[in-house]
Amino acid sequence: MSPLIRLALPVLAVAGSAYAACSASATMTIQNSGDASAIATCKTFTGDIAIQTDAPGPIAIDGVQKIDGSLIVKDNSDLQQISADSLESISKDFTLSEVQRLNAVNFPKLKTVGALRWIGLPNLQNLGFDAEITKADVINIENTQLQSLEGINVETIKSMFVANNLYINSVDMQLGNVSESLTLSTNNPEVNVTFPNLMWAFNITFRNCSSVEVPSLERLNHSLNLIGNVFESFSAPNLTEVGGALAIASNFELKNISFPLLTEIGANLQIANNTKLSQIVGLPKLKSVGGALDMNGNITKIDLKALSDVRGAFNIQSTGDIQETCDNTFKPMKGKGKIQGEYKCVGEVADPGGEGHNPTKTGGQPQKTGAASALDVKSNALLFGVAAAFFL
Numbered sequence: 248m249s250p251l252i253r254l255a256l257p258v259l260a261v262a263g264s265a266y267a268a269c270s271a272s273a274t275m276t277i278q279n280s281g282d283a284s285a286i287a288t289c290k291t292f293t294g295d296i297a298i299q300t301d302a303p304g305p306i307a308i309d310g311v312q313k314i315d316g317s318l319i320v321k322d323n324s325d326l327q328q329i330s331a332d333s334l335e336s337i338s339k340d341f342t343l344s345e346v347q348r349l350n351a352v353n354f355p356k357l358k359t360v361g362a363l364r365w366i367g368l369p370n371l372q373n374l375g376f377d378a379e380i381t382k383a384d385v386i387n388i389e390n391t392q393l394q395s396l397e398g399i400n401v402e403t404i405k406s407m408f409v410a411n412n413l414y415i416n417s418v419d420m421q422l423g424n425v426s427e428s429l430t431l432s433t434n435n436p437e438v439n440v441t442f443p444n445l446m447w448a449f450n451i452t453f454r455n456c457s458s459v460e461v462p463s464l465e466r467l468n469h470s471l472n473l474i475g476n477v478f479e480s481f482s483a484p485n486l487t488e489v490g491g492a493l494a495i496a497s498n499f500e501l502k503n504i505s506f507p508l509l510t511e512i513g514a515n516l517q518i519a520n521n522t523k524l525s526q527i528v529g530l531p532k533l534k535s536v537g538g539a540l541d542m543n544g545n546i547t548k549i550d551l552k553a554l555s556d557v558r559g560a561f562n563i564q565s566t567g568d569i570q571e572t573c574d575n576t577f578k579p580m581k582g583k584g585k586i587q588g589e590y591k592c593v594g595e596v597a598d599p600g601g602e603g604h605n606p607t608k609t610g611g612q613p614q615k616t617g618a619a620s621a622l623d624v625k626s627n628a629l630l631f632g633v634a635a636a637f638f639l
C-alpha cells in the first residue's frame with residue numbers, strides 16, 4: 248500500500264461514516280462500542296438510537312452533542328455502563344427500561360431531554376448528570392436504586408412520576424410549576440421532599456413520604472393528595488385554591504395540618520384515617536367545598552369558621568365528642584341551605600367511617616342522624632345531580 252493510500256483510507260472511512268451515519272430514518276441499533284464510535288464525528292445525530300438487547304457494553308456514545316430523536320435501552324440484562332461525554336441534549340425520549348445490571352450512567356453534559364423514562368434499574372445508584380438536567384417535559388423514574396435525584400433540576404415540567412425507588416433519601420429541586428402531574432409514591436418511607444419554589448401544579452400526589460415542604464405553593468388546578476405519609480405535620484402556608492379535591496388520608500403520624508390561606512376547594516375535601524389527627528383547626532379561611540366534605544377519625548375539635556358553602560354531602564364521624572359543634576355549627580348550616588348534599592355529623596362513635604357509613608354510637612345521647620329526609624334527598628339529587636357525582 249502506498250503511503251498516500253494508507254493515509255487516505257482512514258480519512259475516507261471517517262468522512263464516509265460521518266456522512267452516512269449522522270441520521271437514521273429507521274432506528275439505528277448499536278451493538279457495541281465500535282458502532283457507537285462510528286457516529287462520534289456527528290455533532291447532531293438525527294433519528295433514534297437503540298442499544299441492542301444483548302449488547303454487553305460498556306457503550307460510550309462519545310463526540311455526539313445532540314440526538315434529535317430518542318436514545319433507548321430496553322430489556323438488556325448485560326449492559327453495565329453507558330456514557331456520552333459530549334451529549335447535551337436528547338430531543339425525545341431517554342429510555343432505560345429493565346436494564347438489570349446497569350450501574351453507571353455518565354452523561355456529564357446532558358441538560359435537556361424530552362422525556363426521561365427510567366424504569367427497572369435495580370443496580371443504578373446515581374444519575375450521573377454532572378451538568379444537571381434543567382429542561383424536560385416528562386420525568387418518570389421507577390424501580391431504581393437511586394439515592395437521590397441530584398442531577399435533575401428542572402424549573403418547569405409537564406409530569407414527574409417518581410415511584411418505588413426504595414433508597415431515595417431526598418427530593419429537592421427548583422421546580423416552579425407542573426402543568427400535568429407531580430407524583431411521588433412508595434419510595435423510601437424516609438424520603439424528605441422539598442420543593443421550595445413550586446408555585447402551581449395541575450395535580451399533586453405525595454404518598455409514603457417522610458416530610459414534604461411546599462412553602463410557595465399557591466394554586467392547584469386539580470387535586471392535592473396526601474396519602475400514607477409518615478409526617479407529623481403538613482403545612483401549605485401559601486396555598487389559596489385547590490381546583491379539584493383535597494384528600495388527606497392514612498397519614499398515621501399526622502397531628503397537625505395547616506392551610507392558613509386556603510379558601511376554596513373545587514371538589515371533595517376528604518380527611519380520613521389519620522389516626523392521630525385530633526384537631527381540624529388548620530383551615531381557618533376555607534369558605535367553599537365544591538364536592539363532599541367527608542371527615543372521619545379521632546377528632547375532638549373541628550373549627551371551620553369561614554365555611555359557608557358545601558355543594559356535596561357533609562359527613563363527619565368521630566370517636567371524639569364533637570356533637571356540640573355538629574349541632575350548634577354545622578346543623579344550622581344544613582338548615583340554611585349552605586350544605587346542599589346529605590348531612591351527617593356524629594361524635595362518640597365506635598367505628599367512624601366515610602360518607603354513606605352508618606357508625607355505632609358509643610356514648611352520649613342516642614344517635615340523631617340528622618340526615619335529610621327522603622324527600623329532601625330526592626329533591627337535592629334532582630337539583631344537584633352534578634354535585635352528587637362527586638361522592639360516587
Ligand SMILES: *[C@@H]1O[C@H](CO)[C@@H](O)[C@H](O)[C@H]1NC(C)=O
Binds near residue numbers: 439457
Ligand atoms: C428525613 O428527615 C428526618 C428529620 O430531619 C431525618 O430523621 C431522616 O433521617 C431523613 N431521612 C433520610 C432518608 O435521610
Ligand SMILES: *[C@@H]1O[C@H](CO)[C@@H](O)[C@H](O)[C@H]1NC(C)=O
Binds near residue numbers: 402403422423424
Ligand atoms: C413556570 O415556572 C417557571 C420557573 O419558575 C417560570 O419561569 C414560568 O414563568 C412559570 N410558568 C407559568 C405559566 O407559571
Ligand SMILES: *[C@@H]1O[C@H](CO)[C@@H](O)[C@H](O)[C@H]1NC(C)=O
Binds near residue numbers: 452
Ligand atoms: C390527578 O392525579 C391522580 C393521581 O396521579 C390521577 O389519578 C388523576 O387522574 C389525575 N387527575 C387529572 C384530572 O389528571
Ligand SMILES: *[C@@H]1O[C@H](CO)[C@@H](O)[C@H](O)[C@H]1NC(C)=O
Binds near residue numbers: 462463464485
Ligand atoms: C407567599 O405569597 C406571597 C404573596 O403572593 C409572596 O409574597 C411570598 O413570597 C410567598 N411565600 C413563599 C415562601 O413563596
Ligand SMILES: *[C@@H]1O[C@H](CO)[C@@H](O)[C@H](O)[C@H]1NC(C)=O
Binds near residue numbers: 447448449466467468
Ligand atoms: C393551571 O393553573 C395555572 C396557574 O394558576 C394556569 O396558568 C394554567 O393555565 C392552569 N392550567 C389549566 C390546564 O387549567
Ligand SMILES: *[C@@H]1O[C@H](CO)[C@@H](O)[C@H](O)[C@H]1NC(C)=O
Binds near residue numbers: 436474475476497
Ligand atoms: C404507603 O402508604 C400506604 C397507604 O397509602 C400504606 O398502606 C403503606 O403501608 C405505605 N407503605 C410504606 C412502605 O410505608
Ligand SMILES: *[C@@H]1O[C@H](CO)[C@@H](O)[C@H](O)[C@H]1NC(C)=O
Binds near residue numbers: 480482503505
Ligand atoms: C401546626 O402547624 C402550624 C404551621 O406549621 C403551626 O403554626 C402551629 O403552631 C402547629 N400547631 C400545633 C398544635 O402544633
Ligand SMILES: *[C@@H]1O[C@H](CO)[C@@H](O)[C@H](O)[C@H]1NC(C)=O
Binds near residue numbers: 496497519520601
Ligand atoms: C380508611 O380505612 C378503612 C378501613 O381500613 C377503609 O375501608 C377506607 O377505605 C379508608 N379510607 C380512606 C379514605 O383511605
Ligand SMILES: *[C@@H]1O[C@H](CO)[C@@H](O)[C@H](O)[C@H]1NC(C)=O
Binds near residue numbers: 520523543544
Ligand atoms: C383512633 O385511635 C386509635 C388508637 O390510636 C386507633 O387504633 C384507631 O384506629 C383510631 N381511629 C380512627 C378512626 O382513626
